[in-house]
Amino acid sequence: MCSQASNQQKQMKSHLLGKWISGIAFTFFIALLGFLLAQVPGFDRVGQLACAIIIAIMYRQFFGYPEVLRSGITFSSKILLRLAIILYGLKLNMHTVFQDGLGLLVRDAVVILFAIVVMIWLGKAFKADKNISLLLGVGTGVCGAAAIAAVAPIMKTKDEDTAISVGIIALMGTVFAIGYTLIEPFLPLTSTDYGIWSGLSLHELAHVAIAAEPAGEDALAMALLAKLGRVFLLVPLCFILIYWMKYKNKGNQTHHTIAFPWFLLGFILMSLLGSYVLGDTIPIPENTLENISAATTWILTAAMVGLGLNISLKDLRSKALKPLLAITLTSFFLSVMAYFMI
Template identity: 40%
Template structure:
């Protein structure tokens, strides 16, 4: 009997969906709305795991959520990416997005290695910070076959810290007298998640929101070449290893849906409301996957070393904000 025919499989799926619905409900509350359902789902799952222990009988449904549903979510996430908008802005936009990713990788590994943080966790943090938060971490973790505890830690830290930066950004803009356009580019190139860039970018209306969206989407577009580059590097460095590096075929789906979505949107076949609907489904499924990832976190294994990746992410994010401010003014 395959896992798809077992009652336990569907119970595991149902538990992850229940946690997700609960997270969305809690995110409607005043303070928790700032954190967002994704981080809340991870937190609920971690609490469940450490209070009631891991439900071994439901493992098949939970692992399906953390792997298959995660890949589906990343593919659907591609609907957010309007390639034409980025192409219209030309090479300078993509060039600066590339600089942002390279700088983030450099700073994350520079600081992280000095603090003794594991390289795989550093790559997850760098990907999430430099590209597009949880979606990038999910894609890279699939390639690395990362420990789910590391994945949950990286996503949780980026969700919380990125939200904090998004809330502080308008205050910094007012103090430094940034123009709306410069401010939009600044938050678009420096904040981690699309939702965070939209939250901060909307502070000064469409004048800041439009450049924020374009800047952020230019980084999302680079998810595909970055993941392919990681596969190539790992394949080269692991030549003597019997374990082959898995190719992220689901990222091809992400690119394909981006292209299809852009063509349909530009030709009036697809409406903005439908695009938003599909994007909402992607976010929901991503939250389901993150709930499953959170179920693997055993707090008993955490110690003072958990402070090192947090400190790495904090310093990298501050350095990235300063770097982006330099290249956009």
């Protein structure tokens, strides 16, 4: 009897492990479909992340949520999301920020504060969802989807709200990046000033690169430097949000305590490792960091697929329109303000 029970337990564990692995594999499969869709002309401007989220949302609407794979999908949307944020730290070169970008940090801080305040204000004016408005404010001010993914656990937002916010930020960043490239030849700016403007005002690193690259290497270098300063400020912003959430819920006995986001320490550690150790103290092949960056994109995409599968189009229609209008205006005002900050 004991042997039979033991075998049944082993079979059950094996069955659960299989569903867990299948769920993770499913999110990476949709990430692959997003990658392939992003190769199609037109969709290449949208990017793999947004394409994968769109496919995940459409799958949910036509086939429903794959309950049998829930454990693996949840792992992707929770654990892999944090892993992606940790690896994202390698994109931040602290040495460059401290050496050349200190003068930009003040302007970066102003940009972040402006984006959050204006987005929340417009969100209230349009009666948009408060959590989505704050997520979009952080994403607009800091570094798009990565910033949203970092602050969402702190704010304890719903998965569907996080996914909606990521989808909107990807769309808006793409539209503005393309718009920048179209108007760049007509602006009375040097390539360096144009790069700073792009880095100060656009949403994600990818959007900054898209907009600045046509203006030359100097423009791209300054754009990325300005953008890295905003990424650097993500960590203190997260701790400010932790304090704010605790203060906001002080005395609320029904609210859970705010868990410390340990993955942020991993983000800082990876930033220090990439800035001062890898390549200097420890020689590594030139393409290693590029491969890690590519892996980070895939992991983040799979995580966002897990979030996208939680979205119903009914919620999307009811929740996304007002925040979309608010972020459009916020992004426009931010672009104008950043232009005059150069």
